[in-house]
Structures are given as C-alpha cells and as structure tokens.
Amino acid sequence: MITITLNGDKHECREGSTVEDIIAMIGANSSKVAVIVNENIVPPEKRRNLELQDNDQVEILAFAGGG
C-alpha cells in the first residue's frame, strides 16, 4: 500500500493506483474535474497511465458556485 494526500487528507491505496483510479474512488467524473499531482496539472489523457507514488500530493478540483 502507499499513502497519498488527497484534497488535504491522508488516504491509503494499493501500489500501482492511477490518477483515474483515484478519481473513480471518490466518485468524480473525470471530464468534470481538474487534477493536480505535486503541483502539476494532469490533463485527462494522462490520467489513465499516471501511477501515483508514496507521499504524492493529489488535489481533485471542480467548479462550484462563486461570484
């Protein structure tokens, strides 16, 4: 298992988990979220193959109401 920080909270996930796996895990639709791993934007076409590493910092962001 590896430990990642997802949206500020620690999460354990299996080794070899991809960004796409994490998006599915939290129930998000990949086409409607932005993903940042260790400060780098991960575009949709790279999410299926990018494997997360121990201690990665992952942010999954979406649009919400705002003025």
Added chain:
Amino acid sequence: MNDLKIGTYTFSSRLILGTGKFGNTRTMIDAIRASGSQLVTVALRRFNPDQPEDDLFSALASIDGLTLMPNTSGASNAKEAVKAAHISRELSGSPFIKVEIHPNPQHLMPDPIETFEACRILASEDFLVMPYIPADPVLAKRLEDVGCASVMPLGSAIGSGQGLATIDMIRLIIRESNIPVIVDAGLRSPSEACAAMEVGCEAVLVNSAVAVAENPVAMASAFAEAVNAGRRAKAAGIMPRSGAAVATSPLTSFLRKTS
C-alpha cells in the same frame, strides 16, 4: 443595441451573473435563464464526494451559449491566482479569468499590487483577463496597458449591498479607459445597475443581489431590464443637469389680469 465585445467574444447581454450563494442549483439555472446572461462566474473548489451536486459543470452545460468565467477566489497573492487560472482554463476551456485577490476576509478589498502582477502574467499567456479592482483610475489604466480585456472596479464591498459608493471614481475610470469597464460587487438593487450603465459602464456583474433575493429568478429578470434601460438611456443622451429650474410649460401670462 450593439453587443458587448470582450476580446474576440461578443455578448448581446450586458449582465454578468455570479453563481454563488444560490439556495440550490435549480434556482441558479432558472435565474441565469431569466437574466439572459451569457457570461457567468464560477469558482474552483476541492471536489466534495459528499456533495457531488456542488459540481456545476453539467448544470451550466444545459444552457446554450453560456461562457464560463472562472474566478481566482481564494488566492491571496499573484502566484496563487496564476495557478488557479491555469487549473481553471484546463477545466473550463474558457480563456476568461476573473482575477480576484483579496487577502483580508474582513473587508475582501482587492490587493492592487498582487492583482496587477497576476494580470500582467495572465495577459501575456493569452487569457482574457478581467480583474476585480478597487475603483482606482490609475490602476485601471495600468491594467489596460498590460493587456487586460476589461477592468471591473467595485461599487462597494463584496456582498455588502452598499451600492455604487465609488461612482465618482468609476466615472473617471470610464473617461480614461479604452477597454470595457464593468462594475463588479456591492450592487443591491436594479436601480443601481441601471445607474452604472447610465454613467457608461459596458456591463455589470451581480451575484448576491440576485442570489439572496426572496425571488432570485424574478430579481434576475429585473436586473436584466435595468441594465438594458441604463444602456439605452446612455445611448439616448441624458440631459445635462441645471442649477436652476427650467420650465417645461410656456409661462405666458394670459391668466393674469390685464390692465
């Protein structure tokens, strides 16, 4: 009436609507439709698995011809705002970015120095940069010079409903600007939106005044009419003020006794 032009985009509506503070997504969508707005702001937030309905993407996509203008809310300096802009463009595909950097939650006044720096960088990266700024004509001109697509001076503090407290400064900004001036923040009622248009603003941005109204959908419609009325009044040529009364009826003396 001619269209609002920002960059290569044209909008027949001159009312920009914020999407915050609505009681629910259904009301927000109905209010956008009632307002006729074609440009709406959204904010970037961490995805919340407990409230997936927070994601506005699908709801907003149901409105034809709507362009998103993500904001950089939450940024307290230029670096954070630039980062938020990059993420937002990745997600929205829209070149619009509302730069708002307000480090002090007590008054939410925009930081002019960090705002200028963020705008300078983002304009060089081909964003359509729409900065929320203090009503400062010098700053507005400097932002125009670095390539902002518009400037959006505040009427009064965000969400305060204190109206067009800065109207004299907004007049100065309009007089000097070659880019659209859009009043953003503080408006409370449609008459204030109308007044902003009458002094020459190209558009107004409203959020709280619609979202927290008793009937947001009806209020959105009222704002749209007020914005149109103000625009038409400005185009029609508003009469000059006079320090003295000027009679509208002939002051002939036929009622007076003749000697």
